Amino acid sequence: MSTLRRRTDSLEARARAGSVGLDWWLLIGTLMTSVFGIYVMRAATESDVPGDPTFFFSRQLAYTLVGVVCLFFMLRLDLDRLSRHVWTIYAIAVASVGAVLVLGVSARGSTRWIDLGVVRLQPSELAKVALAFVLAVVVAERLRVMEPARLTLMTLGLAMLPAIIVFLQPDLGTSLVYLAITLGILWVAGQPITHFVLIGGIIVTLVVLVLYLLPAIGLNVLQPYQVGRLTSFVNAGSDGTQAGYQLEQSKVAIGSGGAFGKGPSGATQTINDFLPEHHTDFVFAVVAEMFGFLGAGLLIGVYFIIIWRAIVIMRLAATEFERLIAAGIAAMLAFEVFVNIGMNVGIMPITGIPLPFMSYGGSHTVTNLVAVGLLLCIGMRGRAAAAVGAT
C-alpha cells in the first residue's frame, strides 16, 4: 500500500506539468453530448413554460457550465490525499442523503431535494460519485487481505445504507444506480462469480416478493405508482394508467420519428406536449422523434464511445483503487444509459433514471460531469504512470 502511494506521488508531479494523457475521446464525447442535450432542451421545451421559452434551456445551460467547470477541477484532484478521508466522505454522503428525509422538499410524491434557496440540491445524485470513490477505496485496500465473502458483504453493507435511505424517499431508480456501481466495482475487483449469482438470486426473489407475493397478502412495500411504472412495460399497449400513457406516448414519439426524424419543429409529440416528461426522463424519445433512427442511433453510438473510454481508462488505471473508481463510474453510466433508453423504448421498467448529459436537472448533470472528470483524472494519472514505466 505504501509503495503504491509513493509511486503515484512522483507521477503526479509529471502529470501536473501538462495535460499529459488527457482522454480526448471521452472529453469530446461528453461535451458533444452535453451541447446536444442543451440544443434539444431548447427545442423541446419552448412552449412548456408560458411566456418563458428559455426557462429549461437557460437553466440546463447553467447547470452544464457549472458541471464542466467541476469536470476540469476534477482533473487536478489529488486522489491519494482524498482516499485518506474515505470514511469522512462516506459519512458526509450518508448524512446528506439522510438529511433529505428530515429537511427535504417534495415533488410529485417523492422527497429528494434540499432547498438551498437559489438551487435545489439532490444529494442522492451527488452521492453516486462519492459512493463509487468510497467503495473503490474500501475494496482496493482489503482486496487480498480480507476473505472474499466478507469483503463482498461489507461492500454491499456500505452501499445498502445510502441505498435504503434513497429508496425510502422514495427514489427506486437512484438506489438501483447505487447497486449497479457496487456490482461494477465488485466485478472488476474479481470477486468470485458465485457472489454475483447469489446476489442476482436475492434480487429476483426480492422483486417477486415486493411486486407480487407481498401485495397478495396485503403488504405493500412500494407505492402504487411505483408498481405501475415497474410493470407497465410488461403490458402491451396503454393500460389506462399514468405509466401506461407515458410509455405509449413515448413509443408513438419514437416510432413516428421514423428513419430520419421529424425535425425540431415537426416533433409534435414533444412540442405539443403529448409526451410527458419530455425534458427529463423521456428526453431520448424527443431525440428519436426529432432526429429519427439516424439521430437516436448516433446518440447511442456516442454513449458507447463514452463507456468504451471508461473501460479503457479502467485498464490504464495506475492503482487498484483508481481502477475500481473507474469501474464504478463505468457501471453507473452504462446502467443509466441502458435503463433510461430501455424505458423510453419500452423494454425496461419506468424507474425514474435520467439520461446522462441529456436529461434536465442540475444535480445529475453536475454529478455525471464530475464523474467524467474523475475518469479523465484517473486516465491521465494512468497514462503518466505508463509513460514513467516505459522510460
Next chain:
Amino acid sequence: MASFAGVAIVLLTILVVRLWFLQVASSTGYQQRAEANRLRTVITEAPRGAITDRQGVPLVTSKEVLNLVAQPQDLTGAQGRKTLVHLSTALGHPPRYFQAKVDKARKTSPFEAVVLKEDTPPDLQAYVEERRAQLPGIELQAAYRRAYPSGTLAAHLLGYTGPIAAESATSYLDQGYLGNEIVGRAGVEAQYERYLRGIAGRQQVEVNAHGDVVGRGVISQSSPRPGQTLRLSIDIKVQRALEAALKDEVIAAGTSTGAAGVALDPTTGAVLAMASYPTFMPSVFELGTPREVQRVLTSPGRPLLDRAIGGEYPAASTFKAITASAALASGLYTTGEKIDSPGSLMLYRTRFQGFKNKAFGTITLPKALEVSSDTFFYTLADRSYRRPGSPLQDWSRRFGLGQPTGIDLTEGESAGLIPDLAYKRQTCDRKADPINCSWRPGDSINMSIGQGNVLVTPLQMAVAYSAIANGGKVVTPTLGNAVVDADGRVLRDLLSVRATRDLGLPTKILNQVKQGLLLAANGNEGTGTPVFGGLPPRFRVAGKTGTAENPSKVDHAWYVGYAPANSPRIAVAVVVERGGQGSNSAAPAVCQTMSAALGFDGGQCGTGAKTN
C-alpha cells in the same frame, strides 16, 4: 474487464435493435397515431333541407340547438372517468350511461364528438360553461334538429330522422357521413336523403395535449353546405282535411282500429294527401328516450304502420269497377245488355247470396254499379269462369293491383293480392282440403265483388280509379314534386319523370264504368247518393262504396271515387277498418277531402244513411 465491454456492447445493441423495430419496421402505425394525437377535426353542422307542401308551406324544418358533446380522445384514463362521473351527477344519469356512449364512439370514430345530450337546456348550458376547466373534453356544440310546425301532420309520408342505424353504418360511412350524423330513416326523409342532407363543414386544426389550438392552427377546412329543400306534391289543406276526417270516422265508428286514405291528382299521380290513423310524432325517433321509442313501436294500434300504402284489405264492392272493366274489355258483357239480378243466385248447386239478399230485377251494368248488385257481378264472374284464360286477374293487374305502385317511398308498401290458380295451389292444404287446390267457380264469384282472397291497399285503389278517371292511364303515385333552392327555384323536377302506363281500354268501355260510378254517387238508388247527392253539379262525384267482410266480424268501410266527374282533378280512396258500411264511414271522409281540394263547402256532404 473484457466482459465489462462485452456486456456494454450487448446491451447497447439490444437498444439499437429495438429502436430499429420502432422507428423503421413499424414506424407507419406510430406516425398515424402521432397525427391522430395532433390533428382534430372540428365539425360545423349544416342544417338539413326543409320539406314543404306544394305551395311551399313548411312541413318539416331544421332548428338550431346546442348539444352537449364529448370528445372521446380527451376522456381516457382516470381523468376521463372522473369527468364523466362529475357530469353524471349534474345530468342525473348513471356514469355507466355516458361511459358506454364514449367507449362505443371511441371504437367507431375516436376523433369525432359524441352527443351526450341533445338540445341542452339553458341551466345545464350555464353549468357546463362555468366549469370548463373541470370538464376537459366536454363541450357545447351547435347542431340542428328536426322541427315539425304542424305536429303529427303527414307523419307517415314524411317519415323521421334519427342516428345512423348500426346495420347501415358502413354504407353511410363509405359515402362520407360522420358516425354521429342524423339521417332520414323513413318516409320521404329517407327517400330523398341525398337532397335533404346537409353536408357538415370540417375544419382540421393542430392541437396540443391540452386541446389548445397550436402551431399552424387551421390545416384544412370546408364550409358547411345546407341541405336542399324538398317540395312535396302534398297540399297541406287537403292533408289536414283527410286526417281530420279519418280521425272523426274512426272515433265515430267506435269499434274501428284505424283508417287510411289517399288523394291523388288522377292525371299526374301527384299525391295530394296521404294519411294513416292512428299516427305518431316523428320527433320521437330523433330525440325520444328509448322508452318513448319503444312505446311507439309496441303500441297495439300499430301507429307506425302506414295503412295507406302498407295496409291490405279486401277491396269489396269498390272492386266492381275493375270487374266491370274486365267484363266489357274481354267481351263477357256487351253494352246495353240486361241481366237479371235477384237477391241470390243458384250456381253450381250452390246458392250465392247478394248483399242483404236485395233483388234489383233485370238491369244494365251502370245500374248494377249504382245499386251495387252482387248477383249481377256473380253472373259476369260465372261467364269469366267458363272462359279460357283469366280475364279478371289480367285486368286487375293491368289496373296495378297485386303489385306495389312504385310510390317514391323506400319501404312500407305492400303488393296486395290478386288470387289465381297458382296462388291457390301454393296455399291450399293438399291433405285436408284437396279440392281447394283448384280454381273453383266460387273463387271467381267472390273475386268479382272484391272478396275471397283479394287484398288491396288504399293507394292501389286510388291509382286504379285514377286510371278510370283519366281515360285509361295507370299513373305512378308520387310524393316528391321538386327539389328547390332557398329562393324556390326548381333544381330538379321529381314529378314529370314518373312513368305512366296505358291500360288500353277504349273510351266507350270506360264511359260505361264512369256512368255507373256517377250513378252510384248521384243516382236515385246510388249507394253513395246520401253523401254526395247534394253537391253542386260542377263538383259532381263518381265513385263506389265498399263494405268489406273480414275475419274481424265488423266490416271495413271503403269508398273510392273521383271529382269533378266530367273532368277529374282528384281521386280519393279511403278505408275505415271495422267502420261498417262504406257509405256511412268512408264516403263522408272522401267528401270532406274533396271539399278541401276543390273548394266546395264540406257542409254539403251528407253524413251517410243506413243503406249499402
